[in-house]
Amino acid sequence: MTDGQRIPVIIDCDTGVDDALALLFAVRHPALDVRAITCVAGNTDVDGVVRNTLTVLEVAGAGDIPVARGAERPLIEPVRTARHVHGQDGMADLRLPAPTRVPVDVDAVTLLRREILASPRPVTLIPMAPLTNIALLLRTHPEVTRNIERIVFMGGAVATGNATPVAEFNVWHDPEAAAVLLTAGVPITMYGLDVFKKVLVPAGEVQRLRASAEPSLRMAGELLAHRDPATSGDPTPMGGLGDAGAVCAVVDPKGLTTERLPVEVVLAPGPARGQTIVDRRPVPGESEIHEGMREQPLVEVALDVDVERYVNLYLQTV
Secondary structure, three states, X not given: OEOOEOEEEEEEEOOOHHHHHHHHHHHHOOOEEEEEEEXXXXXXXXXXXXXXXXXXXXXXXXXXXXXXXXOOOOOOOOOOOOHHHHOOOOOOOOOOOOOOOOOXXXXXXXXXXXXXXXXXXXXXXXEOOOOHHXXXXXXXXXXXXXXXXXXXXXXXXXXXXXXXXXXXXXXXXXXXXXXXXXXXXXXXXXXXXXHHOOOEEEHHHHHHXXXXXXXXXXXXXXXXXXXXXXXXXXXXXXXXOOOHHHHHHXXXXXXXXXXXXXXXEOOOOOOOOOOEEEOOOOOOOHHHHHHOOOOOOEEEEEEEEOHHHHHHHHHHHO
């Protein structure tokens, strides 16, 4: 908590397995005041994302948090889901019962604007999905930036991508939206694949959660089991926290090692489209010398993470 007060946050997600893990954590942690959740197409179609989000909140016994349906496709690209990773329903095909909760009767951009401007303290945005909703918000209602404390987004990569050799899925899914986010004019932290892949819950803890009689703990265990990144021959499989690590970083930013670096998104067609180019050079190179310096937004880029710290934080919370 900051000066004894809860941190007002709004989560933008494409629920998905690891988004669900993040939501379970966010609604349980006493330092977070989850003011709204907005949904966007990504891991599955947007209607599936809404259903999954409402289901997670219901199983978690969360309070009355408004949930809104957002963009059903990227700004330019077609929808390209990740059902092959998250299951046909986006939630590991756990066959969970349909939620009784319903979304609010306004769209995601309207809800985002309303909740950001109504918050008595500046809001922290946590986008864990393709950034379409956030780009539409920033372009339609730029006045919201005056009440945004910072944006901590899960996306991008310094080194290796997953959607392509160089591009991470959330940014690759809507590169133009990511480019809009980076020029928002507020402090931004990029929680990319470089740390995303590292935060793994030991197999024993996963099994303990799966055996729990408490529905939300059992759900966390099943989701973590589905998120096992280990190869079939690994005798000690672990469950990846994925997007949930970005929410841990809001609660406990000291668990991250970051560096303030220039970041830009490749928008041109071709094999590099969607890549986040992070400039880690200590001095300019020949390109800048001969062609002049280009202004690029400076972003707090996560380069390393205290894995044990975040795993313990997650388990103690859920």
